[in-house]
Amino acid sequence: MYNSDYNRIPEDREPIETEQFHVYEAEPPKQKKRKGAARFVALGLCCALIGGLAGGGGVLAYNHFAGGSTTIYQGSAPSVAVNLAQVDGHTVLTPEEIYAANLGAVVGVNGSVTTNVFGYTVKNAVSGSGFVISSNATTSYILTNYHVINDVSDITVFFADGTSYDATLVGGEQENDIAVLRVEQGNLQTVTLGDSDALNVGEEVYAIGNPLGELTFTFTGGYVSAKDRSVTMSDGTVMNMLQTDTAINNGNSGGPLFNEYGQVIGIVSAKLSSSSSSEASVEGLGFAIPINDVRDMITSIIEHGYVTGKPNVGVLLDDVSQEAQRYGVPAGAEVMAVLDGSGADKGGLQAGDIITAVNGTEVSSVSALQEAVKEYKAGDKVTFSVYRDGDTTTVDVTLDEENQEREEAMNQLQQDYYEEQQAQQQQQQQQGGYFQWPFGW
Template identity: 40%
Template sequence: MDDNKLGEVKDVKWKNIDGGEGKIKFRNRKNRGKLRNFIKGIAFIIIAAVSGGISGAYVIDKKYSNKAYTPNNQSLIESKEEGSQTRTGDITKNAITKVAETVGPAVVGISNRSEGFFGSQDIGSGSGIIFDSNGYIATNNHVIEGAAKVTVKLSSGKTLDATIVGSDPRSDLAVIKVDAQNLPTAKFGDSSKVKVGDTAIAIGNPLGEEFAGSVTSGIVSALNRRIQYGGTIYKVLQTDAAINPGNSGGPLCNELGEVIGINSLKIGTEQNAEGMGFAISINEAKSIIKSLMDYGKVSRPFLGIYGQSVVSEKNNIQGVYIREVIAGSGAAAAGVKPTDIILELDKKKVTKFEDLSDILDKHKIGDSVVCKIWRSGKTMEINITLSEVKEKNR
């Protein structure tokens, strides 16, 4: 038999003894092979399905076991891929939250206490910023002005007595100190980098300790605003972050948690103004704070006059009318008299009283400046040696 024919169905016949015929029928081996392959395929599919189901259940159990609601966990806890998990408490915090957590511990409440008929009483309160871990705190002068006793309440709730290191009424800044070490501090930033529209975050105790640590936010509304308050000209940052009595002395921060200003003034409701808060820019405050730390005061050059802006259409004159000359000042020594009108100072035209401050801020005590004045219809130039500011009670 030909081996090549084994795969075919072939009938074999033979003769029986009785003369009859026998017959054997062979099955085709090729068909039997197809059946075996079909059975193997079905088995493979079943095994693959079972294996896939087991593997999928394992992966789901490992990856999403934390993504389930349980009686003890009603919030969905998300997990990251590759086994790195992030729980709800680790979700990225926004800038305001970070600033509150970073700067908040360095903000204190300050009480201005005075002795009265019923003993020591609070006559005012405000906020302050710890800028040195050894207990040095920056605040506003008006917060501690006239105080018989100053107390500080830390963010931890602890209350300490404070001493006044120095104060400066003109800038409305002061430095006080508590007897403590390793206190949390706030970082002073660079207010020259501040832009209109930047995020502004104020922290303080508006309306007293009951609202201690309040955080408000807004934007920087304007830079280098010049406002007059209590007879003094201030250069401040303007913000629409809510600043109320009690916020005075607290920080105005950028979104990095750096102090860009010290909250100081607020236009009151009598002007029907809302959303207008002010802060002394930190770049101006830095040098004043250093001077208060070093000397307990701020020394500034001073002409030695009190006056006001004036415009005379009759004589076509605009300048500063001198109401009073301070005895012992540089102006008095140079022969300046009341009723004189200052037209120029240091070769720069003077049209309003604020111009004098701008010019003097570029000089130091002992400098000599040329002053052009109008007196009785004539103009003259005199040299004035700048003296130290001597505050006058008015």
């Protein structure tokens, strides 16, 4: 006679009913050795499973080893209500509170047509993200990236509660990749801006956005990985960025990056690519525009439609070629054309001049010159060191303001320059060369 775990019992014993086991009089059927081994293995797996479930808060109980029923106990945790915390700049919030406190101020931004990650055209998917920064009784303003709305018509913004509004572009600043949208709807929830300069590497940060355009209002978190990263964008623009390992993907662009107090300290803008491809394939490397870098620009766009005080020299520029440098010409930014009546024209800059320094700071390219002049405002006087006809001289230039009128004038100057160079372009193409548009600045 055998009980359920095969311990021999006397033959004269009657069947005994126990709470967990049934004892039988009959001998168990003889089993082949192979099946006994299989039973042993199965029993071992069951024991391992029971131990694992017990350790994880669940219990698997066998009431009957020989074909009986099983009972599975599943652990539970009490549901916790998330407080709708106030963003006061002094209280550290939990991730749940940060999401709940700011979700209503985050939007998806969409143009008329969007292509999703699988290559299909989707009308309801978003092309980027944004967030409400100001709202009065009748009008609200939304901040996003310039590249999200560039060349996009019929802009619409979507909120997490399902509401949507038509939006118009107030203005943008391509060089710093910011744009402000306006919706004719008042009293919307807004975010609170924080101090990006006060961030420390290692601090926790969080993003709300719309990765891939269809996984709307996704919450991700990570750390500040580095500050003051000089990142070269796909169009060649060099920007100062916060680096973070927060998960960022296409569709997150323009969304907010929050500190642990629930304040916006950055605008999610870019993810690094491992190659020349436009696909952002590197994991754990995301970038955001520090909010302090663009705070004044945002205010200018809302009030004037463009960034006031931004300097403009009034010249077309190009980098000095490597071939010219081999013949002793210094590296720098070569002046290709000068706008009549501009600060450059009044200061005496000429076509053919090579700018090598700004107020004593050496510059070896157009981008370096632009970075140096960024530190000044319209109306400031700067001294350019210029290489001209084999000699070095200085030219004092009072910086003009970059506005719509100046932009149109520079576009026309660029077009005129192009037309004048058509013959040279054809000649270079015949010789296997190429023609490159100069920078208008």
